[in-house]
Amino acid sequence: xxxxxxxxxxxxxxxxxxxxxxxxxxxxxxxxxxxxxxxxxxxxxxxxxxxxxxxxxxxxxxxxxxxxxxxxxxxxxxxxxxxxxxxxxxxxxxxxxxxxxxxxxxxxxxxx
Amino acid sequence: xxxxxxxxxxxxxxxxxxxxxxxxxxxxxxxxxxxxxxxxxxxxxxxxxxxxxxxxxxxxxxxxxxxxxxxxxxxxxxxxxxxxxxxxxxxxxxxxxxxxxxxxxxxxxxx
Numbered sequence: 001x002x003x004x005x006x007x008x009x010x011x012x013x014x015x016x017x018x019x020x021x022x023x024x025x026x027x028x029x030x031x032x033x034x035x036x037x038x039x040x041x042x043x044x045x046x047x048x049x050x051x052x053x054x055x056x057x058x059x060x061x062x063x064x065x066x067x068x069x070x071x072x073x074x075x076x077x078x079x080x081x082x083x084x085x086x087x088x089x090x091x092x093x094x095x096x097x098x099x100x101x102x103x104x105x106x107x108x109x110x111x112x
Numbered sequence: 113x114x115x116x117x118x119x120x121x122x123x124x125x126x127x128x129x130x131x132x133x134x135x136x137x138x139x140x141x142x143x144x145x146x147x148x149x150x151x152x153x154x155x156x157x158x159x160x161x162x163x164x165x166x167x168x169x170x171x172x173x174x175x176x177x178x179x180x181x182x183x184x185x186x187x188x189x190x191x192x193x194x195x196x197x198x199x200x201x202x203x204x205x206x207x208x209x210x211x212x213x214x215x216x217x218x219x220x221x222x223x
Contacts, residue, residue: 033211042114042199042216043154050209058210059114090153097203098144098211103153 002026006091006104013081013111021076021107023091029102031094032074033058034066036087037106043090049074081111113137115200115214123220124190132185132217134200143176143183144201146213147194154199154213157185190221 007022025032030051035043035058045058049068063085065077074093078085091104115136122130134143142161146154160176160183171188187194200214 031209031211035213043213044114045210045212048210056209059212094211097209098142098201099159101144101156101201101211103155106153 004091004093004102004104006089006107008107009105010108011110013078013109015081015083015111017081018077018079019081021078021089021091021109023074023076023104024072025074025093025102026072027093027095027100027102028071029093029095029100030071031097032068033092033094034064034074034076035090035092036060036085037090038087046076046089078109083111085109086111114212115202117198117200117214117217119217120215121218121220123222125222126192127189128221130187130190130219132187132198132219133182134184134202134214135180135182136202138181140176140178140181140183140202142202143174145174145183145185146199146201148197148199150196187219190219192221192223195219195221 004025033048034046037043044060046064047066049055052068052071055066055068068074089107094101115134118133144159145157148154174185176183198217
């Protein structure tokens with residue numbers, strides 16, 4: 001099992017550009033999450049999904065969009081990137097709410 | 113609302129003990145603890161499912177008091193490898209499938 005795979009690992013964007021952060025898991029988990037972690041800070045929930053076709057907002061959803069067309073994939077879309085979106089983004093999946101929780105290795109995004 | 117952890121940071125010498133607390137303004141049904149090393153993803157330590165439950169893993173144990181809506185992580189005879197940031201994780205409240213993390217506690221163990 002690869003677990004949770006995120007791509008890319010690093011990315012630099014210019015202000016106003018868009019990009020998609022990819023996340024895929026091979027554990028057949030229904031629950032998937034996107035978090036952001038600013039330097040020296042905790043993890044903030046952006047969006048989450050409890051199954052294919054079902055997504056919901058977390059604590060800090062503004063400026064982001066997600067989709068969940070399959071159980072395996074949960075991409076995060078940034079439209080019109082802003083410097084405030086400079087952060088490390090973690091994708092995670094779990095069997096139930098917080099049960100058997102697995103993180104990806106993170107994507108370090110810089111917006112300049 | 114994000115669970116609040118205390119202390120925010122702690123520095124220990126090897127062999128000393130530490131306690132990290134996690135308090136929520138909402139009812140807790142379960143609490144999970146994670147440790148994150150610098151530049152890495154958080155790693156799961158343990159889960160507590162019942163009020164008053166205590167669990168242990170090596171010299172790290174935890175308790176969960178659902179009435180007080182808080183959990184504590186106990187690190188005994190700390191080792192250099194315990195250094196990192198500790199987070200509690202929990203549901204985001206009843207009627208939601210959110211999973212959120214506490215504010216974090218930075219722990220540094222010195223030789």
